[in-house]
Amino acid sequence: MRQFVKGNPDLCIGCRTCMIGCVVEHEGRRIFEIDPDGYDFNPKLHMVKTAKISVPVQCKHCENPACLAACPVKCIKVINDAVVIDQKTCIGCKSCMQACPFGVIDMISQVGTSQADGSRRVVANKCDLCVGTGNGPACVRVCPTEALTLVSEDVMKESIQRRRTETAKAAKDIADALAAEV
C-alpha cells in the first residue's frame, strides 16, 4: 500500500505552516526574500476551514489513481510509490481534477513560463510526498502541533492487525462467556 500524509482535525490549529513548508521544500527559500504581492504561492496541500473544522487536505496516493487514469497525456506517474504530476508535460485539461473525489488537485499558473499567446502556463498541482528530496514530507516536519502524520504501509498494516486482534479478543470473550453459561 502506498503511504500518504493524513491530517488530524483535532490537533490542527489552521496556522498554514504546512503550506509554507510545502512551498519552501519545492521552491526553495525564495518565498522569504521577495515581494509577497508579486509571488505565486502554490502549496501542494491546502487548508480547509469550515465553521467547525480546520485541517489540511492532500493527495491520498491511491493504489489505482483516478487522476492517473483520467490524464490524456500520461503526465501523472508513480515515482517511488508516490503519485506524481509531471508539470512539464501537463496541459491543464482539468481531467484529473474532475476525476479526483477528494478535491486535492489544484490548477496553478507557473511562474516564468509562457504559452503561445504570452499568458502563463496553467498546470495541475498536488502533493508528491516530497519525493526525491530525501527528507520526507515537509508538511509533517514543520507542523507545530504534530497534526500531520505520514501513514506508511507498515503503520497501516500494524493498525489493521491491531484491530483484527482486538476483534478476535472481543469474539473470544463473548464465546467464552456463552460457553460458561451453558
Next chain:
Amino acid sequence: MADKMSCYVLADPNKCTGCKACELACFAEHNKKTNDVGYTVGTVTVQVTPKLYLTRTETYCMPIQCKHCEDAPCLNACKKHAIYRDENGQVIVDEEKCIGCKDCVMACPFGAISILPLSRKGAPLLQKDREVVKAASKCDLCKGIEGGPTCVRVCPNEALRLVDMNEEQLNKSIKTAQSLYDSRLS
C-alpha cells in the same frame, strides 16, 4: 429497529485451528470465473487474495471478516461510492469503481478490509501505467455464489457460521418471554 438486518459470518475462536482453509476457499471461489482457479494448487497462477483474514494471538486464532454493519463506516467513508449496500443489505465493494484510496481500510474498526491486487484471466490486472490494479478486499458473503458463504462450508472444524441476527434475536426474545411466563408464579 431495522426492517431486516444484514447477515454476517462469525468465527468461534474456541474451535478455529488456524488452518486457513477458509482463506483459500474464499480466494478459490471468488476467482473461479475470473482467473480459472480450480480445486488444485496447479490452477493457481495469481496472488492468493482472500476476503477474510486469519488472525492469531498467542493463545487462539480466528478469521476476521466483515460484519456488514448497518451504518457501515467503510461505505460512509468511500468518496467514490464504490461501496454499496445490495438488495439483501450486504455491504459490497465494487472493484471496478474502487480507486484504492484506503479510506475504508482506515474507517473499519475491525480490520476487515485489506487493499489487495486484482487479477483477471490468470494474470495481474494492469492500469494504464502498467501498475497492478488494487482494490479493497472484504467479505461479500459470497454474493452470487450458490450455496452461500464458502468459508462456512469448508471449515473442517465448523468454526464458522452465518449469523442471521433477525432470527437469533427473535429466538432469544421468545426464550426470554418464555422464561418470564414460566417464572410468573414462582
